[in-house]
Each structure stands twice: as C-alpha cells, then as structure tokens.
Amino acid sequence: MFCLSIIKDKIPIHPQHFSISPEQTITAELNKKYSNRVLHDVGLCICVFDLSEVGEGKVRYGDGFLWYEVTFRMVVFRPFESEVVIARVKSSDEDGIRLTMDFFDDIYIPSIYLPQPSAFDPNERAHFWLPNSPLASTTELLDSPTSERMYIDQGEVMRVRVEQDEFVDDEPGPAKVVEGVVQEKTRGRAPYTVVCSIAEQGLGPVAWWNGAQVVEEGDEGEAMEEG
Amino acid sequence: MEVVNPRSALLSNYEVLTLLRELEADHLTRSKAMQRIKKEEEANGTLVPGHNTTVVETSENLRTVEVEAIQYLGADYLPTSGQTAEGITKMVKALEPYELTKAEKLQIVNLAPTTPVELYVIVEELEDRLGDRMDELTERIQEIQGAPAPVPQVNGIEEPKAEEGVTSWSNPAAEGFGEDEDAAYDEEMFDDAGEGAGVEGDLDVEDD
Numbered sequence: 001m002f003c004l005s006i007i008k009d010k011i012p013i014h015p016q017h018f019s020i021s022p023e024q025t026i027t028a029e030l031n032k033k034y035s036n037r038v039l040h041d042v043g044l045c046i047c048v049f050d051l052s053e054v055g056e057g058k059v060r061y062g063d064g065f066l067w068y069e070v071t072f073r074m075v076v077f078r079p080f081e082s083e084v085v086i087a088r089v090k091s092s093d094e095d096g097i098r099l100t101m102d103f104f105d106d107i108y109i110p111s112i113y114l115p116q117p118s119a120f121d122p123n124e125r126a127h128f129w130l131p132n133s134p135l136a137s138t139t140e141l142l143d144s145p146t147s148e149r150m151y152i153d154q155g156e157v158m159r160v161r162v163e164q165d166e167f168v169d170d171e172p173g174p175a176k177v178v179e180g181v182v183q184e185k186t187r188g189r190a191p192y193t194v195v196c197s198i199a200e201q202g203l204g205p206v207a208w209w210n211g212a213q214v215v216e217e218g219d220e221g222e223a224m225e226e227g
Numbered sequence: 228m229e230v231v232n233p234r235s236a237l238l239s240n241y242e243v244l245t246l247l248r249e250l251e252a253d254h255l256t257r258s259k260a261m262q263r264i265k266k267e268e269e270a271n272g273t274l275v276p277g278h279n280t281t282v283v284e285t286s287e288n289l290r291t292v293e294v295e296a297i298q299y300l301g302a303d304y305l306p307t308s309g310q311t312a313e314g315i316t317k318m319v320k321a322l323e324p325y326e327l328t329k330a331e332k333l334q335i336v337n338l339a340p341t342t343p344v345e346l347y348v349i350v351e352e353l354e355d356r357l358g359d360r361m362d363e364l365t366e367r368i369q370e371i372q373g374a375p376a377p378v379p380q381v382n383g384i385e386e387p388k389a390e391e392g393v394t395s396w397s398n399p400a401a402e403g404f405g406e407d408e409d410a411a412y413d414e415e416m417f418d419d420a421g422e423g424a425g426v427e428g429d430l431d432v433e434d435d
Contacts, residue, residue, distance in 0.1 A: 001337065002238040006231040017283065024283050032286035035293075042233045046243065046292055047250060071231065075243055078234070084334055084348050086305055102302075103295035157304045159348065202348040206304065209344045 001085055004049055005042050005076045009033075012065035013057065026051060026068055034074060036103075038191040040167050043078030044104055077104060079162045079194060086206070087196075089156045092126050099158060099196065106190040113163065113197035115204060117141055127152045129204070156205045160196035167192050237329070240307045240337045241315055244300040247293050254285045254293075306339035306372055318371045325357060325364055339372040341365055 009030070017025040027048050034045040050073050057066035079085055087099040087107055096114070099107040111120070111127070118129040119141035128149035135141050152158070168189050176183040198204040261284075301308045315336055322332050331350050340346045346365055347353050353361060 001240060002243045003234045004236045004238060005233050006235050008229040008231055020283055028283040028286070031289040035286060035289035036291055037288065039230065042230055046296060047247070047289055049246070073235070075238060075246065076233075080330065083330070084338065086338065102299035103292050159345070161348070200348065202344045209342070 001077065001079045001083065002046070003043070003076055003078055004073045005039075006052070006071065007034075007039075007074055008069070008071045011068050011070055012063070013068065015064045015066075018066070022054065022057065022066075022068065023051065026054060026070055030070065030072060030074075038167070039076070040169050040191070043076040044192060046075040046077055046103075049073040049075050078165070081162055081164065083162045084203075085160060085162060085196075087158055087160060089152060089154050089158060091154060092120070092152065094120050094122075097127060097152060099160065104194075106193040107160075107196055108193060109160065109196050109198055113195070113199050115199050121149075121151070124151060124153075126154065150208065152205060156207070158198065159203050159206055159209075160198050161200065161203055163195045163197045165192065165194045237333055239315065239333060240300050240305065241310045241312075244297065244307050245312075247297050247300070250289075250293055251297065254290070257283070257285070305337075307337070309372070310339075314371055318368065321367050321371060322364075325360065335368065339368055341369045341372065 011026055011029045011033070013022065013025050013029065030048045035047055036045070038044050051070060052073060053071040055069035057068050059065070060067055085101075087101045090098045090100040090105055092098070094111075096108055096110040098105070099109065101107065111118075114127055115129045115131075117133055117135055118127055119138045120127050121142065128151045130141060130144055130149060133141075133144070133148075135144065168191060170188045170191075172185075175185070202209055299305070318336055318339075319332060322335060327335070327350065334349045335346075338345065338349065340349060343361055343365060346361065350356065357364060
C-alpha cells in the first residue's frame, strides 16, 4: 500500500530559520511542499521518510534564502495492482460505490466490478448482491424479497482488490468570468483515483466472509469472529 | 523537482504507522515547547508576534494526513495497531518456506489473514501452490499475530510477547509512546543491512 519514492528537489530556507539545524528545517519545508499532495504518476505523498543527500546551502542573487539541493525518500501511498486492501464505504450511487481510507477517499468500485447479480436499491441508497440467484435484469432483482439481499451499507468495512489507478493532471485554466464577476473555481476531477473490484470470492464486506467462516468451521471460527 | 525512483522499496503498514506516531509525538513536544516559549516571552514583554526562530512549525497538510492516516492504520479492522517489530520479523521468517512472492508476503503482514478465505484472496492459485500446507500457514500467522485466537495456545515463547504488544498498543494513553516503541522503531527503520529485520529490506531483493 505504501512505498518509498526517491525524489530530488531544490528547497529554499528562509533566513528566520537559520538558527535551527538545517536537517529539521529542510524536512519541515519538504513536508510543507509535498505532504497530502498527489505527485503525478507517483502517488499520494504522506511524509518525508529521511534525507539521503543534502548539498551545500547556496545564496542566490535576489533573495536571502539558502537553497539546498536535497535528495530524499518520501513515504507515498500507492497500492499496486491486484493488491488487497481494506477500506470503508463512503457512499453509493447508481454507478458504483465510493470507498474511503480516512486519509484518501478517491477509491471507487464501478458497478461492473460488483459481484453478479447485483443491483442498486434507490430506497436504501445501497447496492445489494443476490448470491446464487438466476435473476439478471435490474427490475427482476429489485422485485426479490428483501431478506435474501446482501446489502453493502454505508460505513461497512470492505476487502477490495485494486484493479487500476489513474492520474489526471488538469490545467487550472483561466478564471471564469460571468457578467464581470469572477466565478469561484469548481473542484475538477480528482488527481488520483483508484479503481477496485469486489467481484471475487472472499472480497466485499469483511462481515460476509467472517459469517461464512462460522458456518464452515463451526465453533472454531465463531469465538474469533464475535470478538 | 525530479523523481529519481517512484518505487524504490515497499513499506508495510506497521512501518508507516510507527513513523507517523513518532512524528505525532514529535509534533506534540514541539508545540508544547512553542507554547512555553511564547508564555515566557509574554511574561518578559519581549513577544514579537508572528516571529518564531527556535521551533519549526508543522505544516497543516502534514498534520491532516498524519492524523487521518493514523486513524485508518490504527483502526480495529486492521491488525496493524497490534503488531510489533519482532512479530513482523518472526512472521516474515515463518513465511519463508512457503515460497510466496514479496507482494504476497507484504499483504500477509499488512492484513494478517487468519482464515483460508482471506488467504485465498491474497495468494494466487493458493490450492495448487500450498495444498495441505494452507491450514498450517493460517495457524502460524494467527499464532504470531497474537490476534484473538479461537483457542488460546500457550505452547511458545512468542505468544505472551505478542499479547504484551497488543495490550500496550491498545492503551492510547500518553504512556503509549514508551521507550519500547522507540527501540522497535530504530531497529526496523534504520537497520537496512538486516534483510530479515524489516519487510522493506526484504522486499528490495529482485523477485523472480
């Protein structure tokens, strides 16, 4: 889920920080610049892991900053393809399910990656799965008795497999002006999204499979699952 | 900015959680120091607003991601908060005879699967590759993880140790960041030479 990326950068240090050790200030500056930001094709930066190489601080013409050339290692969130991760359901709609990991919530399960046959129940605002059902069309599925449906509710803990991830780098573009008033920028597409699947045995809400375990192994699994 | 290597090594959830908790503790001591200095300056009448030379401020972004990631990794649906560096070392060693790939080992360490269903998802072609050793593997993982095992097995030295780790972690009091923790961190993070010591080092090796 997490990995280390080696990055090289030039970092300016303000003169007011000269009294503190450069290691501390450089790390702080790097964290300020990278933390909680998405690097294109790298992933979501969490924090600096360590500094591997720091050059001599140089003063350039024009400002009093000390510029350091730094090579450092960054802790980056980037689950690899086919990795199994745990996340909670944030919301559901007709197109699929959105998951959250608290610090990252652009994780989606499109409806094609849901276990079949499944459908979206607009009353409950949740997808459900009808295991071992011959029904196929959405209308038929929505007519099924509610007791047989296995709902994927909001907040449920899910085990999912990462299928692919996508980075988009949208240009900010010029500010939109309508009748002389500058419009507030709407949030564009998320810079980094992860697409996951639960269309496989053992994936989906963790509770589904814990339940199955109890049936399979009897009392052995039960004590654990209930705890 | 230049990205030299986007993925030089893989990190286990435990390593990230330890690092973040350390940063958090660091931040707390620093903000306390900052407040103390402020008070002193106020008392002396030498306070210069917006001017601080002795303490580095933690950026807002780092705080956000730090708190949220700790919340996720420390959640009770992940085994991470109950893990110890020794436990993980032991786990990686125990996984050796099963000829798993690095990625599979990492996921086993991160998720600590205790049921065959969970293992089935992580390991490809589980039945063909492991056969009857599957149950043995889940048992060993359970044993090392020290998760609430169905039957308390007191047949090894590692069992009480793991339990100890669990209790010390589940207590989020100020004492939680004892010397114990720091020692574990040192071993895990900086001992790059010890291949078996951390998952990170272990994963550096080329996979075939």
